[in-house]
Amino acid sequence: MPELFAALADPVRLAIVERLLDEGEISAGALAEPFAISKPAISRHIAVLEKAGMVERRVKKQFRLFRIRPQAMRDLDQWVRRYRHFWETSFDRLERLFPQSERGATDNKGDSSNDNSNA
Amino acid sequence: MPELFAALADPVRLAIVERLLDEGEISAGALAEPFAISKPAISRHIAVLEKAGMVERRVKKQFRLFRIRPQAMRDLDQWVRRYRHFWETSFDRLERLFPQSERGATDNKGDSSNDNSNA
DNA sequence: ATGTTAATTAATCTAATTGTTAAATGATGT
């Protein structure tokens, strides 16, 4: 899983993936076109996606065509779903585990419970 | 989004996130314990998660307690859901467009197959 | 005040990632 997330962690790669999801099968050259970076750079981004199992290739005439591996999307979906309960509940799970009573309690000398000073 | 994916792209950070999802709020020290790496290293991993909006902290006594930001999970869910149609169909969309006979052959010389690159 | 525990920041090193240009490979067409 970390490798799959890493594949999506680069803005260029994420854009490539989103385009493949939207448009279907696209050649390496066509994928490279919208970007300001060189073709070899794109080629290597695609290689990262392929190694992570995010895309697969086929050869057609002189072109390499790439497409998303649906299983990769399923894997992502399943990871998120596994923790679905976390954000699906009416109010946050942690609000229940550590409710008000506990959050301002203990002679609040240094207890800045709600000190989200970095929000 | 790429920053959020990047936060999950490291095995240590992913393990931290999964533990927070399973167990709720955990202190920095307790998060560090299962790992063989140093505490400063964990501290920086947590900082990455925080910067990406994946976790938030609060201070309680001398401890910093961390928890998942449910919104981050919702963001991930929404990204995947946006392309739900891709893997939700009874069998893969691309399986239909490029069935077995055509797929993955490395010596696919001059494959002049049906040009269904766009659907 | 002083000591103790918790956690972060600083300084530094190594390894991995990302990009470039130039050369090599693969696939087609003449």
Add this chain to the structure above:
DNA sequence: ACATCATTTAACAATTAGATTAATTAACAT
């Protein structure tokens, strides 16, 4: 065989990421 287009590999420079140890800050407790 040869020319041509599409893409990848090689070789290298710059940046970022991840780890370590040592020093510093923060919060309590005595």
